[in-house]
Amino acid sequence: MNPRMMFATARRVLEQLRHDHRSVALILVVPALLLAAVYYLFENETLPPGFPRTFDRVGLMMLAIFPFVVMFLVTSITMLRERTTGTLERLLTTPIHKADLLFGYAIAFSLMAALQSLVATAVAYWIFNLDIKGGPGYVVMIAVINAVLGVALGLLCSAFARTEFQAVQFMPVVVVPQILLCGLFVAREHMNGFLESISNVLPLTYSVDALQQIAGNTDATQAMWQDAVTMAGIVVAVLVLASFTLRRRTS
């Protein structure tokens, strides 16, 4: 590991992104707009007294799901470009370590993810009065871990796509099942055994669980930290897998 190469990579990725205004808008503005849509969707719901608003449940989950989806998309395309334009092969002829490259990417995109969740969380709290017991700091933390998870999976999946079209096809395969089974639509304890066991091994499940812990408790719970650690472990495992797809020597 060489910090200079790692930060040079992070800087380079951010600089590429800076020139791409549409992607910056996708990352920073779109989640807030979608959050507004969810808010107004449930604006006129009638609730029994003492029952939490749907927005407080769904809006909160979305704060974690956005960074995951957006970062997966942005990373898999960026990395695929790196693979297909020959810059990856060229980089691997230089002294850069694979970890410098992967962590450079992870640092750049988690910075963007942190900005994204700050904007989205601020909108949820101050404009739509998101009402949960736990603090917003923890929500942002889980959102950033989710974003890094999206980055890691994107780096890995880019190895199995030849074109950008194929890379986008991983969205329904990798991302949608996680959203369906994470407990957002149906609580996991109400799923049948088969679906629940799949849901147990999907990383997004743990972030939804962590957010439910944050929503229901004023202080950080043991369960929330466990979820966070589990996710961090999955991120490291996926990054290690991704590093195997970076080959210095090919046939």
Place this chain on the structure above:
Amino acid sequence: MSHSSSGNSTSVNSTSGRAKPTGPAAVKATGVHVTRGRKKILRGIDFAIEPGRITGLLGPSGSGKTTLMRAVVGVQRLRAGAIEVLGRPAGTPSLRHVVGYVTQAPSVYPDLSVEANVRYFGAMHDAKASDAAEAIAAVGLEKLARQKTASLSGGEFSRVSLACALVSHPQLLVLDEPTVGLDPVLRAELWDRFAAMAATGTTLIVSSHVMEEASHCSSLLLLRDGLLLAQLSPTELSERGRSHDLEKAFLHIIQESESANRNASESQVAS
């Protein structure tokens, strides 16, 4: 005629008056075989390249030039044989500091400025900002340094790719068709630059399928169908090919080797 082709590559080396061995070879290949799927790309290549010289790698497209260059850089898996670069096996991690490689398709980031590209690749070699400026000036892009690479013309784009290799001051620079798509003036400038680099001790391997560029090299590797036809100097090429037009000379040598092969296989069938 028939006996001349088998010993070509070695006999040229030993008889050439110019090729005095000046210490260890910068690149030494022995019995290099590369296959991709069932296709044999390189079928037993042997050569040695002296340091501080420009070596041209010439041959028709599909002859294995790029694969051979990739093998020298150490990114190509070999089926058999070995390549030694600057005294170490090709692909050794420490070689990544001293070997520069410019691929045929320019491999730079189109969404970054020229400067940002060169600085990024420079960061991999602890290069300073002054090194980046120097590399950009070397390819004549000072005025465009702040431009986005995507907005440049094809020739300028490939020069950015070259600058990204120059920034690290490599001891061995491997260039895959660096002059494709450049106008004659620029091409001449680049060859001058390569000559200047060789004069300061850099070893260059430059591939081309344009035979007229061969005259800029001090040594030539003629490749065809994954075999090394000959290693010789441009003068020797025109002598052996019996033409001052290097293109014609190369064609002559190809025909010569093919008729030799035919003779060899006929005699094999006969015995």
